[in-house]
Amino acid sequence: MLLNGEKVPELWDEQGDTFVYLFPRTSNRGPSFRIDSSVYAASRVMTRLVHGRLYSEATVTPHELPDRFRSSSVGPPSRTGSPDQSVADSSDGSKGSRALSDATEDDHSEKHLYMPIALSTDQAPVAPQRQEPRLSNRDIDTLVTYRNFFAFLIGQSLVATRRHPDMFDIFMRISDILEHYNFSNVDKSTYGEVAASSFDSYVDELNLADVRHSREKTIEAIVLGERMRCMSLYNEGFVHAAGKWESVKQLQSAKFDLIGHKTVTRIARASLDLENREMNINFKLKEFEFAAMFAGIMNSDTSDEKKMVSFKRWKSAFMTTRSFTLDYYKHKYGGWLPKASSKKNDLTVNGLNRLVLQDLYRDMCDLYDLLVDRTNLTNRTADGFMSEDERTDFESVANRALRKVLSEYDRSTPPVQPPIPFDVPLYPTLKTLKRDYPSGDTKKDAKARGRKLGKDEIAQMIQKSHNDDAVFKKTPFLEAFRRFEHKQAHGCTMEELCQLRVGQWLFLYATIQSLPMLVVDAPGLRFTEGVEYFLCEVPRSGVPWVHEDTTRTRTWFGVAGGSQVVSLPSDVVEHGVEGVFRRSHCWKMAEHWSQGDMMLNAAMQEMNAAPLPPPPQFLDPYGGGNRSRSQSPDRRRESVMDLGLEALPLPPGIAPPMGSTAQRPSSVHDPTKTFDAMLGPVPSPKDKKHKKR
Known part of the structure; x- marks a missing residue:
């Protein structure tokens, strides 16, 4: 049917308003397809082909599809003409647009679309009646490709040929047609809504995005993502390729050359960044060495904190927890670092691969949920500043010293790590045994903290220092930790129990x-x-197939302490250090735990958008001022969150770039107020004394 210019049943919609012809008018053959005009509405060229002089005096030159896989080489496509070159003087030839005699044609009237396809029979003499047309194999492939193209637009099945037997080749040829006929949405990031949604469906049905077990499919996903302008498929292929980049290159696939140069450069950079991240984690977790934890105030003999707490006991508890963890994972994996093909694991890659680290992370997250104080929101910032807490009870003093240690650790090595929202543990306390503790008598309370506890008292205090909902979670690691904790607590005083908890927490x-x-x-x-x-390296810097990506999603920021407003690409914010951490377990759980408390929820929102002092000359386009101030920037800062920027709703009169939707989250209490304003002014000690009088 297709080769004879007859109606193709699966591509014939009786409700359609457009008849599609694959052969020239001089062939006297009828339409092959009947479709709705909305299918090709995203193509300016096809619209001109249908409506002729209504839209232009132009026609389109015959389109010949490139032969991509001739012999064994794969090269860039070549065309007889591009859409820009295809506009020529109108004529009544066998190919071209149909000139409408009535310029006021009704939108619901029948439309006739003659496709300008280059076939070998175009210049052949008229064949005798009832004789089959002599089409070459190349002509057959071309006709099948156009049949697949229209089937693609309406979501029908696709057909392979001997010369083009796989789905990758079929979609590459479809992409040639989409590009040649100028299918596009407004910002050219896709081929239009119809083509984009249709290809998404094919990706799902054909499982094109599952590239886990094939380097060839990984390359195909990247190429098709680019050629079909599908960001979801491109993202899947990019991330997987960055994770196994050397292996992908070693395949030496001919399809590798089809990846855009911009994409190759971006994946190579992502792979290098991933290598640096792996080196950093291997250095820390090979023996669970965290020397930076003890290089600051914990190693100082003159710090004020040392007068309040015992850093030596903290470190001792830290080291015993380290030994417990190492022993646990050595037993679990048959050694640490794990070796592939061991009797105790099914790994195929040695060392700290993704599965090993995710297993470790899940165990640490379970332990965090068990021990964290979910009501004590941090008073630290990424710059190391802390609001003063003048309380002198044991827990407040311990938390103040602990947070100073944690703040030093977070800023000790690049990249600077944002503080966890809930960053201190629950402590064992005699309140679980005695309702009148603390009594207010300093000597009496100190004596109670120094008294050795019985086995039952220890068990009760430890149980009450765990979060109730996490107590019932049974995992091998948590069970092993509970046994370890009770063993270490044997014969301890309350103060020693607290010091054990701090060491475990560190x-x-x-x-x-x-x-x-x-x-x-x-x-x-x-x-x-x-x-x-x-799988942690994301594609950055916008859509690679758009030459000038002016539509890259952006977020607006107000500069701290001023009225100026700037916009930055959203991926700089979302995929920077803080963006990654805020997708991690501790941040997600912090948002969950604070939802039921209006004050905590407001504080979380305020902390997420808290501005920091901008660096010198950040908004000075002329570079004026004292240049010596910017000679030694802190290169550990990698995120715009450290640039003194606060995400804001758009000010009146400022329109966002196309595609920009991100705004600062609104407070559940009053989005016009800061957290400090909600709390109200805090009376000074002098005011309190005055009121007492």
């Missing part, structure tokens, strides 16, 4: 803060299960 904090940059997968991925290489 180890937990150091470990859990080291992992998000590798274990938090890139957003939007669909196929991650069982993957041992890392």
Whole structure:
């Protein structure tokens, strides 16, 4: 039917208003397809082909599809003409647009679309009646490709040929037609809504995005993502390729040359960044060495904090927790670092691969949920500043010293890690045994803290220092930790129990803060299960197939302490250090735990958007001022969150670039008020004394 210019049943919509012809008018053959005009509405060229002089005096030169896979080489496509070159003087030839005699044609009237296809029979003499047309194999492939193109637009099945037997080749040829006929949405990021939604359906049905077990499919996903302008498929292929880049290059596939140069450069940079991240984590977790934890005030003999707490006991508890963790994972994996093909694991890659680190991360997250104080929101910032807490009770003093240690650790090595919202643990306390503790008598309370506790008292205090909903979670790691904790607590005083808890917390904090940059997968991925290489490197810098990506999604920021407004690409914010950490477990749980408390929820919102002092000359386009101030920037800062910027709703009179939707989250209390304004002014000690009088 297709080769004879007859009606193709599966592509014939009786309700359609457009008849599509694959042969010239001089052939006297009828339409092959009947479709609705909305299918090709995103194509300016096809619209001109249908409406002729209504839109222009132009026609389109015959389109010959490139032969991509001739012999064994794969090269860039070549065309007889591009859409820009295809506009020529109108004529009544066998190919071209149909000139309408009535310029006021009704939109619901029948339309006739003659496709300008280059066939070998175009210049052949008219064949005798009843004789089959002599089409070459190349002509047959071309006709089948156009049949697949219209089937693609309406979501029908696709047909392969001997010369083009696989789906990759079929979609590459479809992409040639889409590009040649100028299918596009407004910003050229897709081929229009119809083509984009249709291809998404094919990706799902044909499982094109599952590239976990094939380097060839990974390359195909990237190429098709670019050629079909499909960001979801491109993202899947990019992230997987970055995780196994050397292996992908070693395949030496002919299709590799079809990847755009811009994409190759971006994946290579992502792979290099991933290598640096892996080196950093291997250095820390090979023996769970966190030397930076003890290089600051914990190693100082003159710090004020040392007069209040015992850093030596903190470190001792840290080291015993480290030994417990190492022993646990050595037993679990048959050694640490794990070796592939061991009797105790099914790994195929040695060392700290993605599955091993995710397993470690889950265990640490479970332990974090068990021990964290979910009501004590941090008073730290990424710059290391802390609001003063003048309370002198044991817990407040311990938390103040602990937070100074954690703040030093977070800023000790690049990249600077944002503080976890809830960053201190629950402490064992005699309140679980005595309702009148603390009594207010300093000597009496000190004596109670120094008294050795019985086995039942210890068990009760430890149980009450765990979060209730996490107590019932049974995992091998948590069960092993509970046994370890009770063993270490044997014969301790309350104060020693608290010091054990701080040491455990320091180890937990150091470990859990080291992992998000590798274990938090890139957003939007669909196929991650069982993957041992890392999936954390995202495509940055906008859509690669748009020459000037002026529509790249952007977020507006107000500069702290001023009225100026700037916009930055959203991926700089979303995929920077803070963006990755805020997709991690501790941040997600912090948002969950604070939802039921209006004050905590407002504080979380305020902390997420808290501005920091901008660096010198950040908004000075002329570079004026004292140049010496900017000679030694802090290169550890990698995120715009450290640039003194606060995400804001758009000010009146400022229109966002196309595609920009991100705004600052609104407070659940009053979006016009800051958290400090909600709390109200805090009376000074002098005011309190005056009121007492």
